[in-house]
Amino acid sequence: MHGVPFQAHNVLESDELRKAIKDFTSWPTIPQIFLKGEFIGGCDILLEKHQNGELIEDLKKIGIKSKILAEMEEDMKNKKD
Template identity: 45%
Template structure:
């Protein structure tokens, strides 16, 4: 399976997907940890994909989204953004609205 097809499958078959450095239980960078913290606070299940073990996936996700950095968050197949965008959306309540959850 081509990397882009694999990415497309992951983001369309799961409601919330995070392409990150490390795993949700053990993020390997501060930005990935920030996204995990926000998503954990919202309390919705999500899939964390560790790109450190797969250089094709690590580069492929950047091409797929046309976004140069990690982590990358997808909701219902749509690219939402990276750490700063996700934090801003959470602070404003926009992320909770997108996910259909109440603000804490």
């Protein structure tokens, strides 16, 4: 939806890796979301950030322009023309 390239790693394939990621983040659930190596939270946090617009700002901070923002800007530009 935001047009962001991503990587996914199935930590459920390894009990050791699953425990390590939970210990690393102190977050009890999987999946876990990271932006440029910084832990953001789980799916619930990501959804909340998407719904309230914070995700667009978080992406902007790391140099990624959300597809949603680009489309909104294009729509505003077209309305002016």
